Structure formats: C-alpha cells, structure tokens
Amino acid sequence: MAKKKKQSSKGVLDGIKGIANGIYRKILKKKSPELVSPLRSLANVTYNPKDGYFEILGKKKKRDLTVSTVKTFAQTLRVMALSKELVEKDDIATKREAYYVSKNWAEARFKEQPESDSVIDDVEAMMMVNREQLGFIPEEKGGEIAGKLIVIDHDLDTKKKLRIDCTKFGSGAYSIPSAVEHLKFETKAKFILAVETAGMFQRLVKHNYWKKANCILVSMGGVPTRACRRFIRRLSDSKKIPVYVFTDGDPYGYFNIYRTLKVGSGNAAHINEYFCVPHAQFIGITPDDIIDYKLPTHPLKDVDIKRAKDALKNDPFVQHYKEWQKAIKKQVGMKVRAEQQALAKHGLNFVISDYLPKKLKNKKTWLP
Amino acid sequence: MAKKKKQSSKGVLDGIKGIANGIYRKILKKKSPELVSPLRSLANVTYNPKDGYFEILGKKKKRDLTVSTVKTFAQTLRVMALSKELVEKDDIATKREAYYVSKNWAEARFKEQPESDSVIDDVEAMMMVNREQLGFIPEEKGGEIAGKLIVIDHDLDTKKKLRIDCTKFGSGAYSIPSAVEHLKFETKAKFILAVETAGMFQRLVKHNYWKKANCILVSMGGVPTRACRRFIRRLSDSKKIPVYVFTDGDPYGYFNIYRTLKVGSGNAAHINEYFCVPHAQFIGITPDDIIDYKLPTHPLKDVDIKRAKDALKNDPFVQHYKEWQKAIKKQVGMKVRAEQQALAKHGLNFVISDYLPKKLKNKKTWLP
Numbered sequence: 001m002a003k004k005k006k007q008s009s010k011g012v013l014d015g016i017k018g019i020a021n022g023i024y025r026k027i028l029k030k031k032s033p034e035l036v037s038p039l040r041s042l043a044n045v046t047y048n049p050k051d052g053y054f055e056i057l058g059k060k061k062k063r064d065l066t067v068s069t070v071k072t073f074a075q076t077l078r079v080m081a082l083s084k085e086l087v088e089k090d091d092i093a094t095k096r097e098a099y100y101v102s103k104n105w106a107e108a109r110f111k112e113q114p115e116s117d118s119v120i121d122d123v124e125a126m127m128m129v130n131r132e133q134l135g136f137i138p139e140e141k142g143g144e145i146a147g148k149l150i151v152i153d154h155d156l157d158t159k160k161k162l163r164i165d166c167t168k169f170g171s172g173a174y175s176i177p178s179a180v181e182h183l184k185f186e187t188k189a190k191f192i193l194a195v196e197t198a199g200m201f202q203r204l205v206k207h208n209y210w211k212k213a214n215c216i217l218v219s220m221g222g223v224p225t226r227a228c229r230r231f232i233r234r235l236s237d238s239k240k241i242p243v244y245v246f247t248d249g250d251p252y253g254y255f256n257i258y259r260t261l262k263v264g265s266g267n268a269a270h271i272n273e274y275f276c277v278p279h280a281q282f283i284g285i286t287p288d289d290i291i292d293y294k295l296p297t298h299p300l301k302d303v304d305i306k307r308a309k310d311a312l313k314n315d316p317f318v319q320h321y322k323e324w325q326k327a328i329k330k331q332v333g334m335k336v337r338a339e340q341q342a343l344a345k346h347g348l349n350f351v352i353s354d355y356l357p358k359k360l361k362n363k364k365t366w367l368p
Numbered sequence: 369m370a371k372k373k374k375q376s377s378k379g380v381l382d383g384i385k386g387i388a389n390g391i392y393r394k395i396l397k398k399k400s401p402e403l404v405s406p407l408r409s410l411a412n413v414t415y416n417p418k419d420g421y422f423e424i425l426g427k428k429k430k431r432d433l434t435v436s437t438v439k440t441f442a443q444t445l446r447v448m449a450l451s452k453e454l455v456e457k458d459d460i461a462t463k464r465e466a467y468y469v470s471k472n473w474a475e476a477r478f479k480e481q482p483e484s485d486s487v488i489d490d491v492e493a494m495m496m497v498n499r500e501q502l503g504f505i506p507e508e509k510g511g512e513i514a515g516k517l518i519v520i521d522h523d524l525d526t527k528k529k530l531r532i533d534c535t536k537f538g539s540g541a542y543s544i545p546s547a548v549e550h551l552k553f554e555t556k557a558k559f560i561l562a563v564e565t566a567g568m569f570q571r572l573v574k575h576n577y578w579k580k581a582n583c584i585l586v587s588m589g590g591v592p593t594r595a596c597r598r599f600i601r602r603l604s605d606s607k608k609i610p611v612y613v614f615t616d617g618d619p620y621g622y623f624n625i626y627r628t629l630k631v632g633s634g635n636a637a638h639i640n641e642y643f644c645v646p647h648a649q650f651i652g653i654t655p656d657d658i659i660d661y662k663l664p665t666h667p668l669k670d671v672d673i674k675r676a677k678d679a680l681k682n683d684p685f686v687q688h689y690k691e692w693q694k695a696i697k698k699q700v701g702m703k704v705r706a707e708q709q710a711l712a713k714h715g716l717n718f719v720i721s722d723y724l725p726k727k728l729k730n731k732k733t734w735l736p
Contacts (some may be wrong), residue, residue: 013659093716095565100712103664139567140589144543152539156576162538169522170530171545177513178570179539199462199507206460208524223510296471297440344468348461 009087012134015127016084017084020077035076037064037126047316052278053263054316069257072119074108077320079119086135094139094178095120126344129215130230130274137178143228144173144201144219147210149235152184166216171205173219180231187216187239192232193356194218196247196257196284209352213360216241218255222255229275236277243277244360249285250300250337251307251328254367258282263317282367283359287331293355296345297336308332321368377455378504383495384452388445392457403431403444405494415684420646421631426546440487441443442476447487454503460547462489462507498598498642500547504544511544511596512569512587515578517603520552521545534584539573541587555584555607559728562586562600564615564625564652568708568719577720581728586610591624597643600629604645611645612728617653618668618705619675619696622735623683631685650735651727655699658706661723664713665704676700 019190023033038044039059046055065073082101086093093101099116102109106292110116124131132138145151151164151174163186166174177183195201201219204210210217216235220228236243245261247253262280264272290297302307308328319322331337343351359365380531391401406412407427410575433441450469454461461469467484470477478484500506513519519542520530531554534542545551553605563569569587572578578585584603589598604611613629615621630648632640658665668676678694679686686692699705711719727733 004424038464072481091716092570093712094570094709095708096567096707097571098718100664100707100710101716103713135565139565144565151540153540156574162536164537164540168530169532169542170523171547171550172519172521172532173543173545173652174537175541175543177539177541177573178566182539197507198546199464199505200511202460202462202505203465205545206524211525232659287531296468339464341462341464343655344461345471347712348465348469 009133012087012127012129013084015129016080019126020080028210029301033065033073033161034304035073035121035122035126037061037063038128039123040125045316046108047263047320048206049320053272053276054250054265055272071108075102075105075110075116075119076122078102078105078108079116079123083123083134083136085117087133092135092137094137095126096139098136098286100123109336124271130271132181132225132226132230138226140225143226143231144198144206144221145176145215145216145231146173146201147216148187148189148214149216150186152186154181154356167210171202173201173205176225178226178227178228180234183231183234185235185239187235187241188214189216189239189241190214191241191360192216192218192236192243194220194232194243194245194261194280196220196222196253196340200246204352207349207352209356212352213356220257220261224261226275229261229277233275236279244283245280246340247282247284248337248339249287249290249295249331250339251304251311253284253332254282254324254328255307255318258284259311259315259317262268283342283356283365285338285342286365286367287327287334288365290331290334293343293346295338295342297338297342300335300337304337305332312354327367377458377501380455380495380497381452383497384448387494388448391445401433401441403441403490403494405429405431406496408489408493410427411438413684415631415688417688421640421644422633423640438667439476443470443478443484443487444490446470446473446476446490449564451491451502451504451679455501459502460505463503464507466504476496482620498594498639500549500594500598505546506594507619508593508722510589510593511599512541512566513544513575513584513599514541514569514646514674515584516555516557516582517584518554535578539568539570541573544593544595544599546595548595548602551599551602553603553607554605555609555693556582557607557609558582559609560584560586560600560604560611561724562588562611562613562629562648564588564590564621564708568614569718572612572720575717575720577724580720581724588625588629592629597629597645600648601643601645604647611648613648614708614724615650616705616707617655617658617663617699618707619672619679619699621652622650622692622696623675623679623686625682626652627679627685651724651733653706653708653710654733654735655695655702656733658702658704661711663706663710665706665710667704668700668705672705673700691736695735 026033038056039061044057074364094118099110099113120136126132130329151165153162198219198221204217245258247257261277343355394401405430406424412425412427416423463485467478513534517534522531527597566587566589572585613626615625629645632644711723
C-alpha cells in the first residue's frame with residue numbers, strides 16, 4: 001500500500017470532495033455507489049522493523065449502498081460533511097460532540113456513541129489520515145512537558161507566533177493540546193525521556209533533572225494519549241533526537257505503554273504510521289534490574305502473566321525481538337514485577353544520582 | 369476546635385519536633401507515650417455555611433504505646449521523621465515512594481501501601497496541615513489552566529522568579545504542579561471557570577473564550593485532584609475572584625465533582641479547610657437546563673439514582689440547600705441525565721455563543 005504523508009488541510013478537503021464526487025457520479029450513472037476502507041484488525045497488519053510500526057496490509061472493506069446499509073452509508077457521508085466543515089472553519093469536535101451534533105441529522109442520527117466512533121474510524125481509515133487532521137480531537141488530553149524545549153504555537157485569534165519555553169515553568173509544566181499537527185519546535189536537548197508516572201515526572205522536575213541531563217521530560221501518565229504519542233513522534237522526527245522510555249518493570253509497562261508508543265497498536269493499525277515512535281528505546285525497569293538493584297517487588301497478577309504469554313504468542317513486535325522474548329520469559333519465571341518508584345528503596349533520589357546515569361551510559365542494559 | 373492556618377515549613381518542623389519531644393519526655397518519666405489525632409469520618413463532621421466546608425468536630429483517636437500498637441506507633445514516628453527530612457531538604461515524596469522508603473525500616477517497614485497511606489493521613493490530621501506541607505505529594509497530577517492569569521513560581525536551582533503567563537500557551541495549557549503552596553498569582557480576570565471535561569476545556573481554549581469573557585479557565589478532568597482544588601482555592605482567595613463550576617447534569621457532576629470542590633469530602637474532613645472552595649457557584653447543566661434547552665439525554669443509571677438518594681438523606685451540604693434538594697428530586701423524577709457536551713446539539717459553539725453568556729447573566733439559573 002502506498003504510504004501517504006501528513007496532509008495539509010487542503011489535502012484533507014480535496015480528499016473528502018474527491019470521495020463525495022465519486023459517489024455523486026456513480027449515482028448520476030444510476031450505479032450503486034460504494035465506500036472503500038482498509039480492514040482494521042491485527043490480521044491485516046505486518047511488522048516491518050525498517051519502517052518500525054504495525055503497518056496495514058491490503059485487505060479492504062467495501063460498503064455498497066443497499067437497503068440494509070443505507071443508514072450507515074448516510075451517516076458516513078454526514079460525518080465526512082461535518083469533517084469538511086470543521087477543517088474549513090479551523091474548528092474541532094470531540095468524538096462525543098460529533099455524536100451529539102448527529103442528533104439533528106433526523107434519520108441519520110446515531111443512537112449510541114460507539115456507532116459514531118466506528119464511522120469516524122472508518123472515515124479516518126478511508127482517508128488514510130489521523131482523525132485530528134479531520135478535526136476530531138480525543139476526549140482526553142494528557143502528556144506534560146518540562147525541560148529544554150521551546151514549543152512554537154500561535155495565538156488563536158491574532159495568529160501571532162508564541163514561543164513556549166518549557167524551562168520556565170518552575171514546578172509546573174506545559175500541557176500538550178489535543179491536536180499537535182500545527183506545533184513547531186526548537187531544542188538542543190540530547191534526548192527525550194518519556195516517563196510512565198506523574199509522580200516520577202514530578203520528582204525529575206523538582207530536581208531540574210532536565211538541566212543536568214540536557215533533556216526534555218515527558219509525563220505520559222500511564223498509556224500515552226494519541227496527542228502525547230504524536231507530539232513525541234513529531235518532536236523526535238523534526239529534531240532528530242532519540243526517545244528513551246522509562247516505565248515500571250511489568251508487562252503493562254512493556255506492552256501497553258512502551259510497545260504502544262514505539263510501534264502502535266493492532267486495532268488502530270491504519271494510523272500507527274502517524275502515532276508510532278519507531279526509534280524509541282526502553283530504559284525502564286527490566287527483569288535484570290529487579291535482580292541487580294534488589295528492588296522491592298509485587299507478585300505478577302494473573303492478568304500480567306496472561307498479557308506476557310499473549311505477547312510471546314501473538315505480538316509481531318515481540319516475535320521480532322529475541323531480547324524481549326528473553327526478558328519476558330525471565331520475568332514470568334521470576335513471578336514478580338517492580339515499579340519505577342521502587343528505586344526509592346535506595347533513597348528518594350537514587351533514580352537521579354544512580355539509576356538514570358548508569359542506564360544511559362550502558363546500552364547493554366536497554367531493551368529494543 | 370481552634371483552626372490553624374497554613375503553616376510555614378518552620379511551623380511544620382516545630383510541630384514535628386514538639387510531638388517527638390512530648391513522647392521523649394514521657395518515656396524519660398517512664399510513662400506510656402501516646403499519639404492523638406482527630407477522628408476522621410462523616411460522623412465527626414459538621415457543615416457550617418459561614419465557613420463553607422465540612423468541618424471536623426472534637427472527637428479524637430488516641431494511640432497508646434502497647435504491645436499491640438508498637439509497630440504502628442514506630443511507623444508513625446518513622447513517617448514523621450521522613451516528613452522532617454523532606455521539609456528540611458525541600459524535597460518531595462509520593463505516598464508510593466514513602467511506602468518504598470519504608471522497605472529499609474527493618475521491622476517498621478510497611479507490608480502494603482494502604483498501611484503507609486493510613487499512617488500518613490494520621491500524621492496529617494495530627495498536625496492539622498495538608499500532607500503537601502509535610503512533603504508528601506499525590507501520585508497523580510491534574511488540572512490545567514489557560515487564560516488571564518500569571519502564575520509566579522521560581523527556578524528550582526537558582527530561585528530566580530518565573531512569571532508564567534497563561535495567555536501565552538496557544539492551544540496548550542499550563543499544567544498545575546502536585547504541590548502549589550509556594551505559587552503566587554497576578555490577574556485581573558473577572559472569574560474562574562472550572563470545567564469538568566478536557567474536551568470542553570479544549571473547545572473554550574480553541575476559541576479563546578477566556579479573552580472574550582475575561583476569565584481564567586481550569587480543566588478539572590473529572591473529580592479535581594487535591595492540587596487542582598488547592599490551586600483554585602488559593603487563587604480565588606488571594607485575588608478575591610469568584611469561581612463558577614461547569615459540569616455535566618448528573619449526580620456525579622453535582623456531588624463527586626462540584627460538592628467535593630466546594631465543601632470537600634467526608635473522609636478527608638481534617639483537610640477540607642485547605643482544599644474547599646466555599647464561594648464556588650454551580651453554572652453547569654441543571655435539570656431545568658435539560659428541559660429548557662431540550663438537551664439529548666441518557667437514562668439515569670442505578671448508581672446515579674443511589675448517589676442522588678444518598679445525597680438527599682446523608683449529605684449535610686444538600687441538607688443545607690433547599691435548591692439542591694429540589695433539583696435532585698426533579699432529576700430523579702425525570703430519570704435522565706445530560707452531559708455538558710450535549711449542548712453541541714445546537715451547534716458546536718452554542719456553549720460559547722449562548723449557554724455560558726446567558727448563564728452568567730442570570731443568577732436565577734445557578735445552583736448554590
């Protein structure tokens with residue numbers, strides 16, 4: 001499948017008009033119109049380490065206009081029209097708002113939000129852009145920044161350029177907006193450090209770790225939001241800086257957080273291209289760290305073990321990396337997990353004085 | 369009970385030393401030492417509209433040193449010692465980190481985090497300060513700011529003053545730190561608007577609503593965190609500006625979010641004094657709004673109805689305000705709830721062009 005790059009808003013509008021025109025012409029010819037989008041599932045995905053993300057394969061889903069599909073067909077066109085309006089007006093809508101807007105679409109209104117979400121996902125896949133470019137923003141925000149970075153945004157009325165200096169927020173931070181395509185960056189930082197918990201982030205901020213290490217700190221607050229992932233991706237791409245990920249030492253940290261950030265996820269394969277951070281490296285707590293640092297642990301929960309075994313069996317990312325297979329098998333054997341804050345056993349700031357400097361110096365302790 | 373005001377770090381240190389000295393002297397006299405803290409429960413709480421928060425009554429919990437209490441007694445002293453160290457070094461620890469630090473306390477180590485959390489809460493109540501002043505910060509952050517506000521913080525190394533202008537974040541926002549006692553403010557805003565969802569906040573930011581309305585926007589992202597509540601409280605107190613709260617029209621929005629922000633909660637009564645925002649007013653979706661604006665609704669869930677009935681029966685805040693009793697009874701009768709984003713039925717920006725301006729003009733549509 002030919003890859004499409006980030007589209008301008010004109011590109012998005014042209015795409016919507018192109019699809020609409022195709023349907024219009026079919027109808028004029030008295031033929032049944034159809035909508036085509038890629039099949040979104042793990043079965044239609046491949047992992048190619050060169051590109052570095054779960055890539056969608058060629059399987060397609062075709063929706064003909066028939067008696068049984070007429071409502072979804074109409075809804076899809078309505079969502080495309082709403083997207084066109086949003087992009088033209090430089091406005092935004094959450095998926096929840098889009099659902100409520102549909103309440104005025106008479107017979108084409110959505111009964112429940114999962115219906116409208118699914119149609120928005122279809123349109124996203126059909127256009128091969130991320131839905132933020134269609135004007136649809138996530139409900140949740142998330143992701144905070146502190147350190148050696150200047151974010152360039154603009155005043156939303158005057159369009160005047162704004163330089164947001166992330167070294168100037170004291171104990172606070174810069175909160176990433178829901179859509180980040182328009183942001184530009186200035187930085188001389190040596191790396192981006194993406195941290196799992198807000199508590200660890202606050203520790204690193206409190207001690208100005210970014211100053212000592214010449215880096216940019218990102219608080220993911222658990223599984224990173226789309227905006228947070230896209231922000232890290234655009235920043236690391238445009239400034240050519242490496243991304244290091246610091247999570248707990250458990251399958252949730254490895255797969256739900258790190259793997260999702262690095263290569264994306266299966267059920268959103270059509271947008272991984274935009275949201276993955278292929279060059280990310282794992283410098284979080286590994287099974288070896290648990291032993292080497294004698295960390296306090298908790299028993300692996302059943303759900304952890306299931307997650308680990310699923311990953312070994314089904315995850316193309318894990319299947320690609322022997323190092324991860326080895327680490328997971330070791331951890332399942334140890335039957336324990338450890339949190340990043342467990343380093344506090346050796347003193348609250350051991351993470352700053354010892355753990356991070358040693359990790360960063362010794363690539364052998366990383367995971368790919 | 370005599371109210372204590374916010375304590376300086378010297379005050380906190382003196383308090384810790386005072387308690388420790390008392391115990392030391394008792395031991396020298398060969399008497400059994402004891403620790404006294406107020407009983408923390410709804411049964412030991414009163415609602416006084418003049419003060420405006422759930423206030424703790426005189427019931428106390430005494431912990432003597434006996435064979436069966438020796439471990440908790442030792443742990444309490446250890447936590448006080450940790451707090452002393454944190455305050456002296458101007459450092460912080462999450463409750464999770466404090467738990468891990470205890471792993472080096474030999475027999476006094478905590479087995480599970482709920483044990484250490486409970487001891488931290490006891491020390492907090494014993495000292496009658498909020499635990500952020502003891503150096504213990506919450507795990508989660510939360511709360512974002514945009515609009516007519518300058519936050520004064522300082523560089524954590526150089527101590528140089530930092531002026532953070534919340535009109536200069538473009539589509540982003542200022543993220544509130546975990547501890548906010550040291551912040552100062554400059555503003556000429558007319559009010560603070562605290563918003564339930566990140567999605568609605570992003571809409572108001574995208575359209576520079578704060579500029580038109582001359583206000584400060586706060587995204588609570590659901591139930592506001594301690595840091596977010598304390599930030600709003602300190603800002604509105606020090607600058608004498610009103611606080612308006614904009615939530616969904618459901619019992620969760622009314623009680624878990626608005627009531628918690630305004631008067632605090634029962635199980636944390638000893639700290640409501642610091643975290644409540646007594647002058648907050650409710651301008652969110654009311655049962656009358658659901659009718660007047662013909663909003664799309666969802667059926668009340670069983671948990672909503674239970675929450676509403678519990679509030680009528682047991683909540684001293686609701687028992688104080690006839691307006692709330694009337695509103696809740698009406699809503700339970702209507703059997704529906706509506707979200708703030710349901711206003712999108714009338715157009716995505718109806719909330720900015722109609723709902724908020726009308727609400728702000730007409731106090732009769734508010735709830736107390």
